[in-house]
Structures are given as C-alpha cells and as structure tokens.
Amino acid sequence: MATITVDGIEIEIRTGERLNAIEAAARAGVEIPHYCWHPGLSVVGSCRMCLVEIGTRDPSGKVSMGPKLMPACNTLVRDGTVIVTQSEKVQHARALVEEGLLLRHPVDCPICDKAGECRLQDYYFEYGQAEGRRADIRPFTSRRRDLGDVTFFTDRCILCTRCVRFTREISGTSELMVRDRGAHEEIDIVEGFPLNNKLSGNVVDLCPVGALGDKDFLYKQRVWFMRRHQGVCTGCATGCSIWVEENQDRVHRIKPRENPEVNRWWICNDGRYGYPHVHDPDRLVGAVHRDAGRTVPLDFTGLAARLRDGLQASGGTLGAVLSPFLTVEEAYLLATAIRQLDSGAVLAIGPVPVVGEDERFPGGFTIAAEKCPNRLGVEKVLAHFTGGVTSFDQFVAKVGEGALTGAWVSGGYRDPWIEERTAEKFARLKTLVVQDLFPSPLSKRATFELGGAAFPERDGSYVNRQHRLQSVGWAIRPPAGTRTEGSILWELCGREGLYNASVVLQELARKIPAFGAAVGDFSDIGIDLRLNQLA
Amino acid sequence: MVANQDWMSTTEPILSDDLLDAIRVYFPKYPTRRAVVLPALHTVQERLGYVPAQAVVEIAELLELHPSEVQDTLSFYGFFKQDKPLGKVRIWVCRSISCSARGGEDLLEYLCEKLGIRPGETTEDGLFSLEFAECLGACDFAPAMLAGSELIGDLTREKIDAFVDRVRGDT
Amino acid sequence: MAEFEPVLLANVGKDNSHTLKAYEAVGGYRALRETLKDKSPDDLITTVRASNLRGRGGAGFPTGLKWSFLPDDHPGPVYLCVNADESEPGTFCNRVLLEEDPHQVLEGTILSSFATRASTAYVYLRYEYPKSLARLQAAIDECYGAGYLGKNVLGTDFSLDVYVHRGAAAYVCGEETGLIESLEGKRAWPRIKPPFPAVEGLFRKPTVVNNVETMACVKHIVDRGPEWFKSIGTPADPHNPRDPGSYGPKLYQVSGHVNRPGVYEAPLGLPCRELVDRFAGGVWKGRKVKAVVPGGLSTGLLAADQLDTPLDFDGPVQAGCLGLGTAGAIVLDETYPIIDFLYNSCRFFAHESCGQCTPCREGTHWALSMVERIKAGRGRLKDLELLGEIGDSIGIIPGTTICGLADGAAWPIKTALAKFRDELEDYVKQTNPAGYADIQPAIAMPAMTTH
Numbered sequence A: 001m002a003t004i005t006v007d008g009i010e011i012e013i014r015t016g017e018r019l020n021a022i023e024a025a026a027r028a029g030v031e032i033p034h035y036c037w038h039p040g041l042s043v044v045g046s047c048r049m050c051l052v053e054i055g056t057r058d059p060s061g062k063v064s065m066g067p068k069l070m071p072a073c074n075t076l077v078r079d080g081t082v083i084v085t086q087s088e089k090v091q092h093a094r095a096l097v098e099e100g101l102l103l104r105h106p107v108d109c110p111i112c113d114k115a116g117e118c119r120l121q122d123y124y125f126e127y128g129q130a131e132g133r134r135a136d137i138r139p140f141t142s143r144r145r146d147l148g149d150v151t152f153f154t155d156r157c158i159l160c161t162r163c164v165r166f167t168r169e170i171s172g173t174s175e176l177m178v179r180d181r182g183a184h185e186e187i188d189i190v191e192g193f194p195l196n197n198k199l200s201g202n203v204v205d206l207c208p209v210g211a212l213g214d215k216d217f218l219y220k221q222r223v224w225f226m227r228r229h230q231g232v233c234t235g236c237a238t239g240c241s242i243w244v245e246e247n248q249d250r251v252h253r254i255k256p257r258e259n260p261e262v263n264r265w266w267i268c269n270d271g272r273y274g275y276p277h278v279h280d281p282d283r284l285v286g287a288v289h290r291d292a293g294r295t296v297p298l299d300f301t302g303l304a305a306r307l308r309d310g311l312q313a314s315g316g317t318l319g320a321v322l323s324p325f326l327t328v329e330e331a332y333l334l335a336t337a338i339r340q341l342d343s344g345a346v347l348a349i350g351p352v353p354v355v356g357e358d359e360r361f362p363g364g365f366t367i368a369a370e371k372c373p374n375r376l377g378v379e380k381v382l383a384h385f386t387g388g389v390t391s392f393d394q395f396v397a398k399v400g401e402g403a404l405t406g407a408w409v410s411g412g413y414r415d416p417w418i419e420e421r422t423a424e425k426f427a428r429l430k431t432l433v434v435q436d437l438f439p440s441p442l443s444k445r446a447t448f449e450l451g452g453a454a455f456p457e458r459d460g461s462y463v464n465r466q467h468r469l470q471s472v473g474w475a476i477r478p479p480a481g482t483r484t485e486g487s488i489l490w491e492l493c494g495r496e497g498l499y500n501a502s503v504v505l506q507e508l509a510r511k512i513p514a515f516g517a518a519v520g521d522f523s524d525i526g527i528d529l530r531l532n533q534l535a
Numbered sequence B: 001m002v003a004n005q006d007w008m009s010t011t012e013p014i015l016s017d018d019l020l021d022a023i024r025v026y027f028p029k030y031p032t033r034r035a036v037v038l039p040a041l042h043t044v045q046e047r048l049g050y051v052p053a054q055a056v057v058e059i060a061e062l063l064e065l066h067p068s069e070v071q072d073t074l075s076f077y078g079f080f081k082q083d084k085p086l087g088k089v090r091i092w093v094c095r096s097i098s099c100s101a102r103g104g105e106d107l108l109e110y111l112c113e114k115l116g117i118r119p120g121e122t123t124e125d126g127l128f129s130l131e132f133a134e135c136l137g138a139c140d141f142a143p144a145m146l147a148g149s150e151l152i153g154d155l156t157r158e159k160i161d162a163f164v165d166r167v168r169g170d171t
Numbered sequence C: 001m002a003e004f005e006p007v008l009l010a011n012v013g014k015d016n017s018h019t020l021k022a023y024e025a026v027g028g029y030r031a032l033r034e035t036l037k038d039k040s041p042d043d044l045i046t047t048v049r050a051s052n053l054r055g056r057g058g059a060g061f062p063t064g065l066k067w068s069f070l071p072d073d074h075p076g077p078v079y080l081c082v083n084a085d086e087s088e089p090g091t092f093c094n095r096v097l098l099e100e101d102p103h104q105v106l107e108g109t110i111l112s113s114f115a116t117r118a119s120t121a122y123v124y125l126r127y128e129y130p131k132s133l134a135r136l137q138a139a140i141d142e143c144y145g146a147g148y149l150g151k152n153v154l155g156t157d158f159s160l161d162v163y164v165h166r167g168a169a170a171y172v173c174g175e176e177t178g179l180i181e182s183l184e185g186k187r188a189w190p191r192i193k194p195p196f197p198a199v200e201g202l203f204r205k206p207t208v209v210n211n212v213e214t215m216a217c218v219k220h221i222v223d224r225g226p227e228w229f230k231s232i233g234t235p236a237d238p239h240n241p242r243d244p245g246s247y248g249p250k251l252y253q254v255s256g257h258v259n260r261p262g263v264y265e266a267p268l269g270l271p272c273r274e275l276v277d278r279f280a281g282g283v284w285k286g287r288k289v290k291a292v293v294p295g296g297l298s299t300g301l302l303a304a305d306q307l308d309t310p311l312d313f314d315g316p317v318q319a320g321c322l323g324l325g326t327a328g329a330i331v332l333d334e335t336y337p338i339i340d341f342l343y344n345s346c347r348f349f350a351h352e353s354c355g356q357c358t359p360c361r362e363g364t365h366w367a368l369s370m371v372e373r374i375k376a377g378r379g380r381l382k383d384l385e386l387l388g389e390i391g392d393s394i395g396i397i398p399g400t401t402i403c404g405l406a407d408g409a410a411w412p413i414k415t416a417l418a419k420f421r422d423e424l425e426d427y428v429k430q431t432n433p434a435g436y437a438d439i440q441p442a443i444a445m446p447a448m449t450t451h
Helices: A021-027 A088-103 A119-127 A162-169 A202-206 A303-313 A328-341 A375-386 A392-401 A420-428 A441-445 A485-492 A501-511 A513-518 A530-534 B005-009 B017-024 B034-048 B053-062 B067-077 B104-115 B157-170 C020-025 C030-038 C041-051 C063-068 C093-100 C102-116 C130-146 C176-183 C212-224 C226-230 C272-279 C338-352 C358-378 C381-393 C405-419 C421-431
Strands: A002-006 A009-013 A051-057 A063-071 A081-084 A144-146 A150-153 A177-179 A186-188 A212-214 A227-232 A241-247 A250-256 A287-291 A294-297 A318-322 A346-349 A406-410 A431-436 A448-451 A460-463 A468-472 B089-094 B128-133 B145-147 B150-152 C078-084 C118-125 C161-166 C207-211 C249-256 C262-267 C289-293 C328-333
Touching (some): A002 A021, A009 A021, A021 A051, A021 A081, A063 A081, A088 C358, A088 C381, A162 A202, A202 A212, A202 A250, A227 A468, A287 A303, A303 A406, A303 A431, A303 A448, A303 A485, A318 A375, A318 A392, A328 A375, A328 A460, A346 A375, A346 A392, A375 A460, A375 A501, A392 A420, A420 A441, A468 A501, A485 A501, A501 A513, B017 B034, B017 B053, B034 B053, B034 C161, B034 C176, B053 B067, B104 B157, B145 B157, C020 C102, C030 C212, C041 C063, C041 C102, C041 C212, C041 C226, C063 C102, C063 C207, C063 C212, C078 C176, C078 C212, C093 C130, C093 C212, C093 C249, C102 C130, C102 C212, C118 C130, C130 C161, C176 C207, C212 C226, C212 C249, C249 C272, C262 C272, C272 C328, C289 C338, C338 C405, C338 C421, C381 C405, C381 C421
Parallel strands (some): A318 A346, A318 A406, A431 A448, C078 C118, C078 C207, C249 C328
Antiparallel strands (some): A002 A009, A051 A063, A051 A081, A144 A150, A150 A212, A177 A186, A227 A241, A241 A250, A287 A294, A287 A448, A460 A468, B089 B145, B145 B150, C249 C262
C-alpha cells in the first residue's frame, strides 16, 4: 500500500497502481480542475489548470514541499506524495489560467450549447477571480467553421487539443490538426479531408468547452432541461454503456457512459445518432386483434388473458421467437409464458443481423458486425429451456411444415428484418402474436399485432459479445397506447403488480447457472457472466 | 489514411518523380518517415517556390501520413508559403532588439515602401518576397538582412538601393 | 591575470579555418584519435564531469551530469542532437563557430557521441544560417572522407553518422524537446517532462541535446584535460556544495549601441563593463549606457549601475536577471526608451510562443496588446501592474509552463519594471495625461495579424 495525502486527507492506494495526482485526489474526494488531461488520451500538460503543489512525506513524517507548481496530470503519485490543492499559490495560478483562457473568449454562453456543462464556465465560478480585468477587449467574434462531422466554434476553443489527440490516438484517422502558432492557433482540417470517421462524435464530448458542436444536437436543448439515464446501446454486440438524455419522453442526445470493461469513454456515431427511430411516426403502436377480416383495437385491460386464450385456442402446439433485441428478462418471461401454455413449445432465437466485419480502431474500440445487443443473453436463456439454440430458419421451417398452431414472435428490430416470402410461411398458424417496433410483412399477418418498446423504453439486461451483462432502466415511456414487452409478458406469466426487471433477473440468476454471476448487486459497469463459470 | 479519393483522382500530381526522389534521399537518415516532413517541405519550397495545398497532400502520401499532420507542422513554422510562389529573392529584414535599436525597423519600412509590398508579400514582378525576421543571428552586423543566402550587414538605405538595383539589373 | 589566449576562437580569422586541412594542421582530431585508441565512453563521461562543463545553450546544466542520466542498459539506439538553432536575440557565436571552425564543433560532436554511445547525431541548424550550412556540410563530407565519420570510425568499432537537419524559423526549436518534436516532423511543441530526453527523447529513444559551443568545449576538455578547463573562470562557491562553478572559456557576444559589436572569448566571469568598454570599444556616439541585456533577450536588463556584474552563471542572477543565458550582451544607450525595449521583447515572445501552455500563449499575447496600447498613447498605470503580474507568473520557474520560453518572456518585463519603473510611469503619464489613472477595461488596439 502507498499512502498519499491530499489537502490533509490521507488515502491509501494499492502498490503498483499508476495514478496521477488528479486521479489520486479524486479518490480523496478532491477535485483538481483540468482541461487538456483526459484518462483516455496522452498527457500533454499544456492547459496548466491542474497545477498543484507537490511534496513528499519522509518516513519520519516530515513533509518537504517542492518549490514550484506542478501539473497534477503529469505527476504520478507514490508512497509519501503530498498534494496541496487549496493554497493561495494554487488558487492564484488557477485564476490566472482562467483569466487567460477568457481573454479572447467570446463569452457567448447564452447562445452556446455547452452552457451548463462547460468547464470554462464551471471553473470560472469555482476558481476564477472576482475582479474583471479584461483589458484590451476585442470586438465580439463568434466564428463558426464546418469540420465535417462536427461544427467548430473557433473563438470558443481553448486549445486543449483533446480532439486532435483523439483522432490521432483513438480513431487513428488524424483528420484534425492544430494550425499556425501561438495566439493564432486554431483547430482545423485540411480542405478536402473533413473529420469523417465512425468515432468522430466523441470529440464533442471530449471538448471541455463549447468549441465543438454536435450537428445533431445543435440548438435543440439547453442541457439543464434534460435528464439523463443509464442505458446500453443496442446498435451492436459491443453493448456500449451510454447515457440517454431526454426531456419529457423525447430523447435528445446519446452520450457515452464510462465503462472500463466495455467502451471506456467512447461510443460510435451509429450508436450516438442511432436514436431517431425511437420517435419515428411509423412505429407500431397500440395493440389490435385481427379476426375474420376485422381489425379490433385491444384495451390494455385483460390483454394478457386475450393473448393467452388466443394462443390456447389455436390448438395448443406453440412456439416462440425470442428476438436478440429482447432483454434477458423479457426473453426469460416469454420462454416461461409459452412453456406454461405448452410445455413442449418450440423456442428459437430471432434473426441475428450481421453487417460486414468488426471494425477495430487503434485506441482499442470495436464496432461489432453483429448488429443486435443480446444474442448471447437470449442464447443463454434458450439453452436453459431447450438445451440448445434453435435458429430462426429452423423455426420458420417448422412453421412452414405446419408443426405449430400458434406462435409468438418478438421483433424490436430497427431495420426491416423479414421478407414477404418468409412471412408467408406463417400463414398456416391459427394464432400469431407479433410484438414489434415497426410494421412488417409478418406483423400485418398477425392475429394479435402489438406495438413494442424501443431501447430507451425497456427495463432489463443485455449480454454483450464479451459475456458482460449490463442492467439498465427505462429512460422514456413508450408511445401512448403501447405496452413494453416486459410488462405484457409479466402479466402473461400471471405475475402480480408491475413488471420488475430486477426481480426477474434475480430469479433467473438463481435458476440458470449461466447467469449465476448476476445474483445480488453489481455495479453500473455490469458483470462478466463467465466469472461464475470459472469459479 | 483516409484520403478523399474523388478529389485525388481528378487532380494532376504537382510533385514530379524527380522531386519525390529528392525527398526520398532523406529516408535513410531517419528511423521514421514523419521525420522527413521538414526536409520534404524545404525541398518542395526550394523547387517550386511554395508548398501549395496539393503538394501537402502528395507529401503526406509519400510519407504515409494524413495531410493534416503535414499541414499542422507546416503551418507552425510560418516559413512555408502556400498561396503563391515566392519571389526570386526572399528577403528577411531583422527586427530583433539589436537590429531594431540600430534602425532595422526603419529600414524594413523603407524596403516596404521601395518595393511597394508589406512583409509576407511578393512584388508583382516576382522578384522580391519580403519578410521580417525575429532574429537573424547577425547582431554583430546589425542592422542586418538576409537576401536568399546572402547576409547583408550594417544595412543602410544606400545598401538596400544598391541591392535592389542589382537584383533588378540581373533580370 | 595573464592575458587570456583564445581557445574556441583560436582558428577564427585564419585562412581556410573551416577546412579539414587547416584544422588538422593545428592539432585537429588529435583528441579523437587519442580517445579512440584506449579510452572508453565512461572515461570520457568522467573527464567531462570532472571539468564541471556547463551547457553553453542558456540553462547552464552540467553536461557530464546530463550524459550520466542516459540509461546504462538500453539496447539503443541513442541519439545526440546538436542544438544549432541559435535564435536568442543577441546571440550569434554558434554561427561564427560553424562558419569559421566547423571541425572543432564536429570533433566535439564525435567525442560526445562516443561518450554517450550515440550512433547517430543530428545537428539541428536554424534555417537563417545558409553559410553555416554550407561550411558544416562540407566539413561533414570531409570527415566521412577522412574516416572520422561513418562506419568504423578510424578503424574502431565505433560508428557514427552525422546529419544536418534544417529548422524553419521557430525560436522554440531551441528548447530541447521542442527541437526533438521538430526533428520528428511535428510542430515544435515542447514536451512535458518527465520523461526527460535522456530516458525518452528523439524517436522515443535516449537522447542528449547539447549546444554547439558545448561541443566545442568538449573537444578542448578531452584534448587538454579537465584541470586545464577548471583553471579558467569563476570557481565554485566553497560554501555551496551544489554550485558547479563557472569554468572554462566563454564566447561573449556584444551587440546594440557599441562601437565594435562582435564575438569575443574570455574566461567565464568577465565583468559586463569590461565586455562593453574593453572588447566592444564602449558605447557608440560617445553616449552612456542606459541598460545592458546580459545574455540574450530572455535574461532581462542590467541597469547602468550594475555593469560590474561578472558574466558567469551566477552573476546576472545576483543582479536580478534570469541568468547568464547565452552570454549575448545587448547594449542600449541613454537615449533608447525602455518602452521600446519592452515592446520589442513582448513582440518577439508573443510571436515565438509555441501556443501550447495557456499562461504563455495568452500571457505573451496580452502583454503585447498592452504594450502596443501604451505605445499608442493609451497606456494606464494599471497596465504596468498587470504586466508585472504576467511577468511574475509565467514560466517554468513558477511552474506554470512546460518550457522556459515563458521565463524568457517574463524577465525582460520584470527587470524593466523593477529597474526602470519611473521611466515607464512617466511615459504612461506623459503620453496619456487624461487616462493614465483609468482602471476600467480598455478597448484593444487592432490585433497583430502578421505571422
């Protein structure tokens, strides 16, 4: 163990742990302000906001402080390191950096998207000096430049170079550069070579000020009107941890949520900008029953009973398709409910969309070719019920042979997923329940056509390609008249009260060894399901 | 490297094979291609008189870099011209303290008026490009100017006149 | 004291002094031959350490100590960079060495490469020295021809390549990690330390960066021994065990308002007055000294009553300056306005700030804005206060920047304010009688637009 002292607070860190003074101070609950340093990028130590006093405590307890200020970002702590963050010297240095950064800054917070989550703003209130000494005031300028995927507000930039380092170190695409020298420096691109890569949106998150603007989010919301919710991206099998930011049930922004085990600090643009389908007016909403050419809207009340009756009335040889977009809990409830109605029911996984090949980036980030969030989770559930995994094609073949009388097909796909040709094969079923996000050739044939939930509306867990299970809650409510998969299936299983994903997860974790690691509480970064199997 | 293919394919190369070879000469001297950026920029500017945007792209291609990495370096130095070729003679007039204290800035102003251009510009006839220098390291000859590779020290208006006349006379 | 015989400048002024033939005729490359015969790299490091040679580039760091930071067991390669980016205003001795006696520098470079086990040495030469380039490259070519460079130097196991790398007019390339970044083909933004270049330098390999004059000194130390070197200059303070002293000959440069500007060699510790009066022939036009910059613009100002300051590593510090710097003295006569000095200095550092660290990028720019405004007759006493605060707060000495460029920007401001405050206040009051006492934020002068 190594003992570090931060403003008189002693903390212990593990021997061999490499922490800089910013990270060590954070462990002691002390914030050291910083702009250029980011844990995912190389250390340049140039903004000088993290200057602190560093000293050492010798074994006798005597503390000797270094003569000058040191950048906390480039100071690795070791046993006996003493960090002072509140001295007059430190406060003066911070105030001067803050003043320097504001000398040529337009201070256009009222029209800046970053206001409310801007470090320049926050730190000014926290560490700036009261006296306004901005001598040599220049005329107001707020130049804006298109860099490709993002918009750049030149005059707001503080030259921390995080964005430049990101494109060189993480995306490996190197589109961004610093241009010119000294006070003339600006972030820029070479004409004809715009910022254009699948990770480019991250530079907006990295920007500690309002210089880099997200074209998708620009001028849409003041950040303080939004609430953020923990989510998991369902765009591919990587399963990035995300923040879903919404205002009154409308998603306005998706941001990466730090997860050292999955996506570190990043997400790809597909995930970041892949939410508009949630608010697509063409979504399947409500529930209808089709019977002899009549289409009857169904009430929520007694819906589960109607579905149960419909399936049983079909003749009782049932099957269900568990979509890889379902959460683990939903898949488990669906399998349970169908097996309750027919203990020999055929259970299969829905189509697993694969597009191209995995895309790997130099910083370690991978966009998976498998474009669904929970194939592994659904397969683990299926393996529990059926001892193996029946593919969708096998299921379709069975349906085509007339082996089944009724089926429940879950969808949740963002893109068209079933062709007319395949859907035709379901014609022989007496009862077909389809719950999906968008109308499809199959849903049009359904006896019971149910609108389903989009990812921010779901409660439950996903298992990513690394066997990591992450649980999230819903961020927004589904469209009026639509019930989520979880809530219908909960009722279909005959359970009382409201759908509770964590109850289901705990139940299946106790019952299914493959989910054993998920018993009890685990952190926001999820749990590796293989842990249990190794033990 | 992400290159804009459309843009590349519609443009004739600006760096000749000969010029590329002149850059390749530097490869064995350094363990990385990137280290050849400055020698390459110097070579191109010496041969073409400037380093236009397209040359940047071609240098990047040769050195296996993104054009922004070359442009980033280039722009830092304020030494390489990109809009149009330099004049036949590039003149640097020193304005650092030793030269300035002995009249260097007045001589820079004189030269500006005489040539009808400001520092950073090139005369219409393409003979002269004028720059100020922060320090030429010729303080013992202050005020000094560097014209091409010729250092002219103890500069006076007369010396400037003679120099300008000489260059004009040579053409 | 007996009349000092120049060592570093011994050949300068002789016919063809830049050629191998002339150099060998006066014992050139003897030290290299002797060393390669029976000495080890460690022997050489010991010799240089024993001499207490301190780097001539400005910071005065002990050269042998710097070398000893190289890791012992590194698989290599190790690089030596010779810093010939001499760009400090008032400094030109490297130019004289490279133009007039490049072999002296090369011999020192070869010896230093041998000591540091470097297999490649890059001479980072500023672009504005075309004659130096020609002479140095010719000398390198001669060395390859004579077997002093290349594979198996003089038939030994030691191999060395020396390449000249041209800069492109950026002062900050003289900072050793700025130089390294520039050599690697990047913008010359100095690196944060640690890691220091000795551990992770050029191309991420162990690297030593030494000044041209330092290289020349190494040659003579190896040739004549450390005791000879320590017989010259200002001895270490016996009461301060950490003082390495100021030993050896030094190239003093003097420019500005003197009768005989030039480079002169003298033992370290030469009093400033002697440099101005004896070597440079006194102030021009029969005038008196107002101030002297002791060692390149960065070091600040000595006032007229401080001319007895010895120009060794400690003297200028005691006189309230940054240090000896490059020993490039700039003399300003009694008629020269200090505001002009301040303006010239602020303009230089704002132009040369690499723009990486906030305090330097913004501080130098702000300081220039204020001085421009003062010169335009809209100065305020408040500005002097703000300038003083910038001067006190930027640089590696307070710890607010990565490299020393900001210290160089700070000291001219600090010393001008400390030593010529009355003149500056009078200037502000006289040029802005109506507004000198204002404290409200002022409107800026048009921004400097040329680059």
